[in-house]
Amino acid sequence: MQYLHNIGAYFLMIAEMFRKPTKWSVMRTLILKDIDDLIIGSLGIVAFISFFVGGVVTIQTALNISNPLIPKYLVGFATRQSVILEFAPTFISIIMAGKVGSFITSSIGTMRVTEQIDALEVMGINSLNYLVFPKFVALTLYPFVISIAMFLGVLGGMVAAVYGGFGTLEDFVAGVQNDFIPFHMVYAFIKTFVFAFILATIPSFYGYYMKGGALEVGKASTTSFVWTSVVIILLNYILTQLLLS
Amino acid sequence: MIEVKNIHKSFGDAHILKGISTTFEKGKTSLVIGQSGSGKTVFLKCLLGLFAPEEGSIAYNGNIYSELSDDQKRNLRAEMGMVFQGSALFDSMTIQENVMFPLRMFTKQSKSEMEDRADFVLKRVNLDDAHHKMPSEASGGMQKRVAIARAIVNKPKYLFCDEPNSGLDPKTAIVIDNLIQEITDEYNITTVINSHDMNSVMEIGEKIVFLKDGLKAWEGSKETIFKTDNEVVTDFVYSSELFKKVRKMYLDEN
Numbered sequence: 096m097q098y099l100h101n102i103g104a105y106f107l108m109i110a111e112m113f114r115k116p117t118k119w120s121v122m123r124t125l126i127l128k129d130i131d132d133l134i135i136g137s138l139g140i141v142a143f144i145s146f147f148v149g150g151v152v153t154i155q156t157a158l159n160i161s162n163p164l165i166p167k168y169l170v171g172f173a174t175r176q177s178v179i180l181e182f183a184p185t186f187i188s189i190i191m192a193g194k195v196g197s198f199i200t201s202s203i204g205t206m207r208v209t210e211q212i213d214a215l216e217v218m219g220i221n222s223l224n225y226l227v228f229p230k231f232v233a234l235t236l237y238p239f240v241i242s243i244a245m246f247l248g249v250l251g252g253m254v255a256a257v258y259g260g261f262g263t264l265e266d267f268v269a270g271v272q273n274d275f276i277p278f279h280m281v282y283a284f285i286k287t288f289v290f291a292f293i294l295a296t297i298p299s300f301y302g303y304y305m306k307g308g309a310l311e312v313g314k315a316s317t318t319s320f321v322w323t324s325v326v327i328i329l330l331n332y333i334l335t336q337l338l339l340s
Numbered sequence: 341m342i343e344v345k346n347i348h349k350s351f352g353d354a355h356i357l358k359g360i361s362t363t364f365e366k367g368k369t370s371l372v373i374g375q376s377g378s379g380k381t382v383f384l385k386c387l388l389g390l391f392a393p394e395e396g397s398i399a400y401n402g403n404i405y406s407e408l409s410d411d412q413k414r415n416l417r418a419e420m421g422m423v424f425q426g427s428a429l430f431d432s433m434t435i436q437e438n439v440m441f442p443l444r445m446f447t448k449q450s451k452s453e454m455e456d457r458a459d460f461v462l463k464r465v466n467l468d469d470a471h472h473k474m475p476s477e478a479s480g481g482m483q484k485r486v487a488i489a490r491a492i493v494n495k496p497k498y499l500f501c502d503e504p505n506s507g508l509d510p511k512t513a514i515v516i517d518n519l520i521q522e523i524t525d526e527y528n529i530t531t532v533i534n535s536h537d538m539n540s541v542m543e544i545g546e547k548i549v550f551l552k553d554g555l556k557a558w559e560g561s562k563e564t565i566f567k568t569d570n571e572v573v574t575d576f577v578y579s580s581e582l583f584k585k586v587r588k589m590y591l592d593e594n
Contacts, residue, residue: 115414121444210428217388217500218442219417 115221129233145244149251157261171270178248192323196298200319203302204312237291347396374551421491427483429475436471481512
């Protein structure tokens with residue numbers, strides 16, 4: 096029953112988030128701050144992970160292709176498909192659930208514990224709109240992060256292939272360009288937008304409705320990470336079934 | 341003026357407020373006292389509109405809160421100032437930004453006008469040189485004064501304080517008490533304070549409401565609390581030897 100209650104409360108929170116909007120001059124500042132915290136602040140770790148995981152995907156693909164009949168460009172092709180279809184949108188979103196999700200839950204949870212949310216409510220401010228809506232808007236820029244992850248993943252693969260002696264630059268580039276289906280990019284970015292919404296709202300839900308003290312803030316962050324990851328994985332399956340099958 | 345009529349509030353099976361009625365008058369500092377768990381904080385949160393009572397009504401200058409539209413409730417809340425027990429300052433903002441926050445949200449003042457008003461109220465609470473500090477850099481007493489400054493910056497009609505002296509040394513506690521009393525007189529506002537600090541009761545309790553187990557057990561003022569024979573009140577208020585002696589001296593003199 097608690098699960099059903101939480102699901103209902105989550106959708107009510109989303110509806111409430113769009114009501115009684117905060118003054119635009121204040122909201123603009125909050126959005127810019129959240130873009131800095133959630134998007135700009137994540138670029139470093141996303142770039143680092145994407146580059147090296149792209150390299151690892153390339154090396155593992157190359158090492159597993161021992162049949163001389165399989166064309167050399169397959170390494171580039173497999174890297175592109177892995178990175179664009181799955182690694183960048185889904186794997187990076189799971190990492191962001193840890194980084195950005197924990198940040199959102201702990202910052203809102205701390206505001207709850209220290210009565211800062213009550214202070215907003217007493218002033219007649221819609222605290223959900225004030226706290227969650229700017230995060231939602233900031234994370235509409237999340238596809239920008241994923242684009243960088245895609246580019247760096249493929250770049251990392253290319254560097255690993257060429258400098259690791261697993262193939263030539265020409266073969267890798269030919270593989271990356273081979274049989275490219277533009278809809279795969281559309282599919283990847285549809286997933287990214289859905290995951291961005293999940294990344295903004297589920298951690299906010301666990302932060303906003305937490306009860307207790309500092310210890311519970313930590314527990315809420317962990318729970319938020321678990322559920323954000325679970326929902327991302329489930330939606331990944333459903334969207335893939337709907338869009339690609 | 342705030343009129344409270346027969347309010348009840350429960351959380352699950354726990355019946356916290358069991359029918360409280362009282363009146364808080366304009367221009368007076370009223371104290372709600374009682375032991376921990378007596379329902380003081382729930383009562384204050386009902387007054388603030390954070391909790392909705394299941395029964396009874398709360399009227400602000402004759403307007404019953406539960407009958408107001410959402411916009412009217414929001415406008416009424418903009419007329420309330422609140423000092424939280426832990427100050428509840430926004431820790432991502434400087435002290436000056438904290439004080440300016442209600443002005444940014446509810447007025448169309450220019451930045452310089454807001455800064456002037458924030459400087460004025462910060463000076464009023466004796467904080468002249470802390471504008472650019474973060475709340476984490478301020479002492480407990482300073483944080484309480486900033487919270488008071490933030491509560492009064494938009495010229496509220498109602499000021500609520502939840503244990504404003506908790507965690508403060510006796511000297512700073514008296515400074516905060518006197519500050520709240522002065523502000524209440526100066527702005528002619530309705531002030532309600534939750535407290536279990538007996539010094540506050542004796543210093544600024546123009547009206548005192550004593551809660552016990554979710555019920556109003558006694559009502560009076562700092563003068564009548566010395567004379568009351570109500571055992572529930574005397575057990576609580578005069579539980580220390582010092583206050584017993586103070587009371588005896590008062591009664592002997594009068």
